[in-house]
Amino acid sequence: DGGITQSPKYLFRKEGQNVTLSCEQNLNHDAMYWYRQDPGQGLRLIYYSQIVNDFQKGDIAEGYSVSREKKESFPLTVTSAQKNPTAFYLCASSDSAGKSSYNEQFFGPGTRLTVL
């Protein structure tokens, strides 16, 4: 089955600790994204990556870092610099290489991070 996996589903961390959220896709998509969603809110873009070894900041990148060493993997690290990290984190990918039209984004199941 092709798709996106995120792990873990629930994550708890103590204040001041860094934590890494996993995102893996086997759809052979070039582009990958990380979003944050707070209760009752829409999705806000944290980082995105168009190709391996390249990524760009989204609208709320402060306190987060990413890497894209492999096409299928795009881990997100929530650092201690992120002031309010408790949220629902969603990873997505899209097949947009060489395409001119908009292509749908495929989302993972999400990771709910709670800072204690």
Place this chain on the structure above:
Amino acid sequence: LAKTTQPISMDSYEGQEVNITCSHNNIATNDYITWYQQFPSQGPRFIIQGYKTKVTNEVASLFIPADRKSSTLSLPRVSLSDTAVYYCLVGRDSGGYQKVTFGIGTKLQVIP
């Protein structure tokens, strides 16, 4: 990016047709209109996409007038399982990156 405006919430009875309208006055020539559905604690799921006129798939229809400044998602005969948040997006590919913005969406509550 074109800003979208849609109702924050809607209620509907089971079996009725639901129409959710989205306004996007500043849509660009290359922008597509896409709708996603999101259930609680899940990632959004693609429903339908269009550029102009009408598009229909097995789940919904999308109506886009000639000026493309608005669009209407139509869900026929909704059931309780259609209770979800529906997002209207306007965007395009930009060098391999999809420039879109997910707003607050419309929370649809289907009532028995």
